[in-house]
Amino acid sequence: MPPLSPATFSFHCQTRCSKTYARAGVFTTPHGIVETPRFMPVGTLATVKTVTPEQLRATGAQMVLANTYHLHLQPGEDIVAAAGGLHKFMNWQGPILTDSGGFQVFSLSEIRTINEAGVTFKSPKDGRLISMTPETSIQIQNQLGADVVMAFDECPPYPASEEAIVTATDRTYRWLQRCIDAHQREDQALFGIVQGGVYPELRQQAIRDLAKLDLPGYAIGGVSVGEPPELISQIVRLSAPYLPESKPRYLMGVGTYREMAQAIASGIDLFDCVIPTRLARHGAALVQGERWHLKNACFREDFTSLDATCSCYTCQNFSRAYLCHLVRSREMLAYTLLSIHNISELIRFTQDIRRAILEDRLSETFAHWLN
Template sequence: MAQKDIQFTMLAKDKSGARRGEFTTHHGSVQTPAFMPVGTAGYVHSTPAKDVEESGSQVLLANTYHLSLGDRLASVKYVGGLHRFMGWNQTILTDSGGFQVFSLPDRVISDEGVTFSYEEEGERVQLTPERSMEIQRDLGADIVMAFDECVSHTADRKYVEESLALTTAWARRCRASALQEHQFLFGIVQGGIYDDLRRKSAKEITSIPFDGFAIGGVSVGEGFDLMRRVVSVTAPCLPEDLPRYLMGVGLPEDILEAVHQGMDMFDCVIPTRYARQGTLFTRMGKLRIKNKNFRKDRYPLDTHCSCYTCRTFSRMVLRYLFFSGDPLAETLATIHNLTFYQDLMTDIRVAIEENRFESFKREWLERYRKNR
């Protein structure tokens, strides 16, 4: 079973409710609020682990479903676990695969688990809570997520009620499954967009002795206002003395709002995916590097950024690399976007420590939105 104490320490709490904390895993300490870059299939697209580390990232996320396809799991086990496979010596979190499975067509859900076709081979397989735990145990991540059902924000109440009961039952089976000694297990609260069902799910999931708790079922197209409401209803129902993780979020404005609501951990593909498409984040708003305005622009992407990309290359050079089709463009853009996100998290942590998060959030958003 997982360790009993994740050693979560609350270092500061802002008058707004924003939290500044720290927790420790087998691979080091994590400062919260924290943003986790996504390395779905065991790597961050286009970017070496050393560059991800230099961005200030402390945790990487990988996905159980994708790493169980074909011979990937066997390969990870053969090299000695996910940390060696990814070349990453800090904390790793693995998602349960639930979100990916439930986005697949022709899935069949039962009390036992989910039967579906692997997207790469077409083979019909069943993923159960026990199998998800087994895969994550073999991957060796520091933080393991319980297997749940992620429902659409448009799902009707009756379906969400039935799904919630299934998620709770699966959570208990996950908790009863054996993991490696160093692994922590987080439970996931569901309940769709229904306030009372969110509270009900939180009550049921937090009654299980997990090592941390996540809010799932957001970032599925519900929009900012619904996301904000779900978090504002659910976060107060989660224990104060354990990490709180908002899954799949997101944009800088989403993160700032969720921190305001008392959340500690975030992940999203946005900074890396946007980078590969040529959309870069700056403190003055998003910048689309392929725009012709940057053909002769000798400024760095962000004059306040100290990442390798901004120290070394101008906007016009990066634009040239994108239009040349060279993979270096994606690498440089990813380094910058990841550094931008980690700089934001650092600034958030300092603002909470100094009890000025609300003013920081307001001023940061005013500047960020000014030029969009």
């Protein structure tokens, strides 16, 4: 088994907020650095929907995600490996993180079975039976070649009984140990995932168990699976500060302003969410904390930029009226331009928080989101 924390990975905390658990840091990977806290765009099928890699770089993105489950189904990890790995395949030279496929597999509740060995499910593409185990998940991710790979975990839905959560949390730990044994590449950092549902004691025990393994990084999973926002905030607040300080902390599947701000104040470093591109495909823009639907008639003759304070390509070149026209016409360019802006907006939001941490003014500047 290769070392779990190779020299090519490191996390350096530059400074901490004097009033919260927030911190500004630098996560170093083989394909570059990630300045934290940072929002990471989701590129499910080795592409962030509707934007090119060059456009994505211009948003300020430093690290992107890809999805193990979806890439296993199409085109297959063998093809990605033959292309030279994800970085060459999708022409993204920055850091990449692949999830384990666990969340997607467990969302197939009506066409999958689970036992200690792993999960068996019917492919939604052709109906063939596929077995996903901790070992196969890691093998697939080793072939995909991302910088960060995630352990295969059991992600129970909300609500679930305490007994079901205990079973899933214990199994997640046993599966993590199998993932460690299966991991074969020194140039990939394996992150463990904290489960435990909405039960603080289970979360705390999971953190203690995972911390003993001295992994390169840790993620909080099992949130944004149906819980109300106040429960998500509570889970993060009772979990993040207790994760190892010397390792990056990743909150999976969260990307709203308030949730990110509150999670950063609890000590989280990395986030991912499909929100910016999904909203764009529905004709919506994120503008300084608000959600604007560009199809609305109020934008038809509004020739100002989408956001005068934003430096993204969309805001620097196009008016609200033009975006409204594109959305109403269902032109593909609408989705590209809105995706560029929405991704830029969430990255800028986390960059602004980072600057506030460095200048020790987080609580004052972002009081609206933290309260």
